[in-house]
Amino acid sequence: MARDDACSGRHLGKLDEHWLDEFANLERHVELRGAMPRESKNQTSQVSGEARLAGWVRYQRRRAVRGILPDWQRELLEQITGFLWDPSNENWSRHLATLTAFLEREGRVPRYRSSNAEERRLAAWVHKQRHLHGRGELHQVRVDALRRLPFRIV
Template sequence: MDRLLRRAPDAEWVLMYRLGLSRKRIAALVCAEPNTVGYHLAIARRQDPGLEAEHQAADPAPHPSPKDLARMEVIIAWVSAEGRLPQDRACDRGERSMARWLSGRRREAAAGTLDAAYRNGLAQVPGWQENRRKSEDEARWHRRLDQLVAYREEGHDWPRHHDYDSEREHTLGVWIHTQRYKHRRGELDSVKFRLLDDAVPGWQTGRTRGRPRRPFLRSGGAKTGLVDTL
């Protein structure tokens, strides 16, 4: 009641509204009735025609509702059970929805508007703020390494990035050529360097000019011995 008796509009409430807080949110923060806050804000809008535009432009991240927080807990439990973050291209609709939710929180964190409740809760999810493209690039790198290991185990020589026999060889040839180039420039991550050394020894040298391709067995058992040079 004291607020109603004081001259309206209340300067504190007007400032909060100007910063983007809703009437209900302001009422909850100052322990007042929403109608009381609305009364003050109505007068403030009449006195300052630009107030509403400033309120709309501020558009702060909404305070999480109990439903929002419950959604976060479901996602945290899912990540804990699956051992990975949800993917936005997954076949499962629920997983795609969780990935989009996390993407929204990631944008808020980058903009500095992530609510403390989300920040504290998501602290239980390692790596949730990592850039999605960076994560996908890392996954692709390890996938290419596995593919190169399989390619070599089949008896093939090192894949070429030109004069290749198949798209598979071309893809792997470009990839390993890039790793060699980065290594020569000192740009290859030390962990990746060790992984390459352990998984595919000799990757730095590759083919020797004029050396014939190693024979390998096709699925029918016939041996081939094509000669190829870089």
């Protein structure tokens, strides 16, 4: 997106210019890789730029939560394919929907030893939810959602 389109009628300060440069880096990354940048625990020189960009995205989310992200920046970020304001909750909800569909279709919980890779991933996610619940680390809203399922998950 052109800077003129993003900020028509606005005087751009140095911080705005820097923000737009980072935004352009994010656009390029998503265009080239087809995915949002990820922070990596094993940072090599090759992925350090990606991890830095992922950190910038995380910082924009924090700014939004704190109410200090300008509307024009929010609008630009929302135009990025794959951008989520709360990826943790949105990914969890996606897993829950996948599990619900699986339970309805198969009439049983997913199995680790399945020949289907997607079923094994889903079984691993269910196991993680049970583990978090056992440690008291699963939010009550999520516990309630899992307890509404036709099979005992937690």
